[in-house]
Amino acid sequence: AEFSGIPKMTHYTNSFSLLLLLHLTYTFATHVFTDLEGRTEHAEVTAYQYGIFRLRFRDGQKYEVGDVVVATDDLSVPQSGDVFQHNSLNTVVQQSSLTVQENGLKAEFTVNSKAAITTELAAADGDNVGVTVTFPETTVLYGIPERAIDMALKEGHKYRMYNLDIFKYELDNDQGLYGIIPLLMAHSAERTVGFLFLNAADASVQLESDGGNGKKTTFSSEGGIVDMFFIPGPTPLDVQRQYSYLTGKQYLPPLFSLGYHQCRWNYRSEEDVLQVDAGFDKYDIPYDVIWLDIEHTDGKRYFTWDSHNFPTPEKMQEAISDKGRKMVTITDPHIKRAPGYHVFDEATANGYFVKNSAGTADYEGHCWPGTSSWLDFTNPDVRDWYATLFKYDRYKGSTPILYSWIDMNEPSVFNSHEVTMDKSALHHGNVKHRDVHNMYGYYHNMAAHQGHMLRSQGPPHDIPTRPFILSRSFYSGTQRYCAVWTGDNQAEWSHLTKATPMLLSLSLSGLPFVGADVGGFFGNPDAELLVRWYQQATLTPFFRGHAHLESKRREPWLFGDDNTALIRTAIRTRYKILPFIYTQFYIASQEGSSVIFPLFMQWPSDSSLFELQDQFMIGTGLMAKTISEPGVTETEVRLPGTQPWYSFSTGASYSAPAATVGCSLQQGIPILQLGGTILPLRERPRRSSNAQVNDPFTLQVALDNQKQASGSLYLDDTHSFKYQNGAFLFRQFTFENGKLSSTSYSQRTAYTTPVGQVSESFSTKTTVERVRLFGYDTKPSSVSLQYNLQGASYDAAGLQGVVPEDHTKPVPLTFEYENGVLTVRKPQAAIQLDWTITIQ
């Protein structure tokens, strides 16, 4: 549409502006205009909570991305002329406004009266749409994953947004990989804003300087509409949380899925699976899930088993389940065109496949099974039907410990242009594939998630269980359904190095549950690379070892005793910090934050961190550095902020702004705990996360310069939805004035999901077996525990034998003090109760 050619429609040229305070919710204004071709378009403005605006151009014809935005606009706000206001609920005092001129041709988004984003619509050209988006006063742009590049985007580069299965993807290539989150984070030392371009067609972003000290980006897409969200910040964490408010927060994964996963293309038979499982026990290495890739099926017919190699899948799963572990099978979106195969027959009978361009027959292409067709997940009926395929009576040989892996959903079509679906193929409602391409994987995410929700609604489940699904393709919103991995990487040091910025980019773009294949998918890592990879990946949200069909076996015990021990230590580190990781996921699920993130997000005004991508935070308390070359024994680590840092394993202290840290293969990569934080740990070696649930905790307290620290611990039944009804414990630990106190967590932010009806509770007899303090200056004279029980909170029956009968008296505790590390021995403090440990 030629917006510039409509000056005579003066009654539409009035500009309007909306001024919003934080938490202003729901308003929209529509301006209708007719473009030169006589089509009616609506420039529509919507305002959401937290000062977020949406501006989109609708004509009722073009494809619009749906099913992604979950923010509801159900609050009414006082209106005065063009000004809409709402009382701020937050301590962050902020105003934002959107001024739209010339029927939306130009718009300016301001935050606290300062221009933050300006947009100018490009002249439309056929189906092509575009917009120039300028971010004044912006030092660096991040986001628009997934691609194998540095975290900070670069001027002079054009980034494509088109989901593709790229064979042996090159590093530092601007092409898009398997999924896209069309979100930009524009950052400077002063403030951060976000911009979401909700469009699913083949698109690109060209990045340039704006001529001043900001950035200019040009978005262009071959289809759909221009649909933009302006996200005010003012910090990177605010942008992330506001984005999560729009598209959904990380779902709370079941605890097991945060343990270690062992995968390979392919474990060949039931016997092979059981031998690998036995190997972990033989070498006392913990793991939670063993995976089956495409070869486990009957000729790549998903939801079936190869009857020769997997004749008794239930029996196999029972053996795995007996050790408290789980399994995952793969199920891809391409369906073998084979009459007699129930999925093919039913999809054919119901017309559930994507159609060819004429709409006359099913679209066909080649993938693993040979000639295949693709399920049209954009159709809600297809998703409803697909969900039933996961039910135990439909997926023969599946049991409640079986979870899912959905791959090749870009979609990958071997014999088609760019190894993906023909853009002219037709989806539900005569939508061309070109318009919906980047959403295909996302709709597969939704369908598989729906399937797992459905199957746990009845027997043999007493209560519904949380799904675990791993997907390769994704879109904004995938965080509500799936974990994602970075696809087919390679067994090279360069790929280990690039994994960190790739995962950070996904994390800061609102997709927290991410990981890269340990060891590299293609090729064969040598022992040092593999050990380093385990040392790094054990700290990343999704932790899986995987290898190509043609790669040598690389189970952790195949590289000699020394390397087995190093890998065991690395994987055990994961299980040690699992309570902390699980707590971070809970926080992400409640506040829309991420689990790992780049350092600049915690110290946003330190411009020396803006491009730092070989170090990352795990929660706000731990930091690690990737070691990405052989033979390294020590490395320089950036230590931002003003607080001390401590070696996670020894308590040795380091000061800002940088330090040399020993990191031989035996020492492991640098892992540091930030002064001022308390980490909940489970230090006993176990064979799986399930085997840890009754274990006592260690609280590792790293004191800051004021000798204070705080932290939290989230606990629930690990797998059900009962936590949504209050069946969880969320404890707050605070250290100040020589006292460590445990109280119920009550901190809430403006982003915290409101608590639903509390009808259930969670109780545990677990205790604290050890308190370890880093940075405690002198040897204390005494340490004691005092319960602070005010009747109601103390379930005497449930905690009999844990809490002393006379809990009003302080209990003296023993302790050790060595090299600045104070270890309080066996406080036996019940984790669910309020208490104080006093150090004198």
Added chain:
Amino acid sequence: MNLACCLLLLFPQLLCGLRGVNETEYQMHYSNPDTFQCLSDSSVRISATQVNDDYCDCIDGSDEPGTSACDYKFYCENAGHQPQHIFSSRVNDGICDCCDGADEYSGFVECADGCAALAEKLRLLRLEKERIRKEGITKKVAWIQEAVVEMQKLKEELATLEQDKQSYTTKLAELQFIKDKEEEIEEKERQAKKHGLMSDEDEAMPMADGSYSASQDNEDEDEDHDPKIPVPSIFSRFKGWLLDMVDEYIYSLPSRRSADDYKRPEAETARTNYNSQQTLVDNTQERIDKINKIFDTDYGEQKEFYMTTKECLNFVGEYTYKFCPFGQVTQGYTSLGDFSGWKTTEYENYGTTIDRSVQHYTGGVYCHGGPDRSATVVVQCGLENKILSVSELVRCEYQLVWETPAACSMEEDEAASN
């Protein structure tokens, strides 16, 4: 063990010995009622009350043999079955690991005492194994005896062959002498014939010294002969082919053909005699090599595996495999490797040990994008000679399980008999 201890076996964790250690370990390290020294660092002394108090005090974990507090080991007595040590990580983890359930005493899970049943199950398995072994060695002994006979035969055959080879070789030298002589005459006659014919038809002049180089002559003709067959540059890569055509053309000339084809009957006979003698020598050598290879191959200490080479075994699984012991493994028509030896382990200063329960077959057909195919054969005692399973755990690396009486141990399993 004193009497009180024995009486209190029912409550071992309370009074007798110590949970997670056996009697010997208890007496050696844990019986001091006041203090305990960490096993790997005796300078660290802790109070005896800190032993098994569910808190890890020693770096080596030795103060907590009965709990999961340390990365250590836990002893289960498994009365009625065999005692064992398990990892401390298994203690009170909600999964029954010891058959007596001693590892799960916190009540997270109820473990039935399964030692008697397990012992019985293992006893029956062992009995069955022993039955098979006993029956298997009958066949094995027979095979050993057959192998002795076969080896003796081969030895005798080899001696004969060596003698034959010697006489055949002598004879071959004689026949070569005759052949060379006859061929010399034949060549002279051929040259004479050729020059005579050529002088008549082509008026070619012999060289002054009487020699005449046919090859030189040919080369000249190669380059100059017949302008009807040009060699344009664009066809230069066909030059070789064109030159062959030219040669063929030249030799098709009647004069040349008749001269070159000349054969003297006496020379023909000498050649035939020589060639058949050569074949005899070669065949003899081949057989000698084959027998020597058999002598060089390790068919077991008593050559008990030798008789298994007499037949190949088929296995029909997802694909059809053929296994020829000490020969080749194939999948369909694809070689998965040839026998390259038994599994060996090298020990520094102790030499090499041979493990006759695993064979390697290597150098099979190259795998696209991967290594050459290879196979490992796990050899087990069984009544019949057969392949139990074939698996491909890593692409193009196969594993076969081969059951054969040859692998049955001659040693009796005394425990099974008791």
